[in-house]
Amino acid sequence: MLSNDEKKWFIGIDGGGTKTKAAICDERGQVQTIATGDSSNPLSRPWAEVEATLKQLVTTVCQEARIRDEEVSGLFIGLGGADRPFVREKIDAAFAEAWQERLFFDNDVIPALYSGTWGQPGIVLISGTGSIACALTSEGVRHRVGGWGYLLGDEGSGFDLGKKAAAAVLRAHDGRGEPTVLTELFLAHYHVSSPEELIAFIYGDDNPRMQLARASELVEQAARQKDRLANGLIREAAAALCELAHTCLKKTQEALPVVLAGGVLAQDTLVRQRVLAEASFPVVIPEVSPVIGALVAAMTRAGHRVDESVAEQLRESGTALEKR
Structure with missing residues (x-):
């Protein structure tokens, strides 16, 4: 030795x-x-x-x-x-x-x-708190798609899922949106009795972006309970992530593998399952x-x-x- x-x-x-x-x-x-x-x-x-x-x-x-x-x-x-x-x-x-x-x-x-x-060389497709696709080609050239932050981008990210889920709960409470299992899950998660009380927890948090990203797990739970709205959000997230990867691949003009990364894609989530089902490119799960x-x-x-x-x-x- x-x-x-x-x-x-x-x-x-x-x-x-x-x-x-x-x-x-x-x-x-x-x-x-x-x-x-x-x-x-x-x-x-x-x-x-x-x-x-x-x-x-x-x-x-x-x-x-x-x-x-x-x-x-x-x-x-x-x-x-x-x-x-x-x-x-x-x-x-x-x-x-x-x-x-x-x-x-x-x-x-x-x-x-x-x-x-x-x-x-390859492309990494990241969906965590935010989202981005980045490529490193065989010639060392780099390309990026997305990653513009929670105000201007982050489609298909944990934050994006959590924000849309919270909005759906509030729309349902108003009578503007369809009833969803997400309401019960959000109330239990935040230990409140009314959707109106969610506002104080979300806007009053030191890091509301992270708070909403964590709420993406509730979308997963609701979707597994066959909630129609939650499953729609899962489909939207997967489509947005596939778009990031497809666009990045077009820029490289190479047949590069796409590596899945970030909290939303690192685990066997419904979003990852949907991405794998829709992907027309080679995918690598690290x-x-x-x-x-x-x-x-x-x-x-x-x-x-x-x-x-x-x-x-x-x-x-x-x-x-x-x-x-």
Whole structure:
């Protein structure tokens, strides 16, 4: 067995709006540990807090792997907005001096994409709190469709589903819309006795966007109870997501696989089932989480080849740690 001095180590970070994950592995793909921290979205959280979260996670995984950061061959940080100049400048200022050529960073869609393609070209279709389709072609060209935020886009996202469901409940209460099981589910979820009381919970929440995104689970429940309106919302969401992927594919002019990611598509939801049924493109359901995709990015950008044996080791060891 190789000693730490003979091994190459890689750290991958998958930054998210609700939590951040970091993992460390050796050159064989053996994942040593996975750590979780607070949100690290620099577009919605002060940079000082984001920087502290990222540095703490790097320290944590190095300590748990019993190595020094000097022994790490590549650190990849996937963050929302990392393709924007002001975010890149912040990351450089925080990490470039210490990590120099060992530092790599990119938008957080890359870990999600690589969790399904293992570093190869493809399209990632994300439906979580928001929604977006992003492509990385065989020539390294990038395309994006959607991702314009909850005011101007996010079609087919958890927020979009939750918002439309809440609106349907209020329309039914007014007498403008059809009765729906969603009413009972919303009242029970928020512990209120009338739809009118929902307003205080939704508008008064510190993060109403996240509050409504969580409510998308109620649409799933209602649809499984054969509620006509909820099933209509599921169909609309799936159609919107397929449109994102189709449009992105047209831009690439390549037959690329589409990787499904984000909370709405990562699980066996009715939305995912509908997308799979309607998709006319090859779909990949990742076997690993995006933080493993971040490790793939760290390895490939540091010049280390991720062959099938490395991928299998990442898959097995990473999955075992995630289940703990």
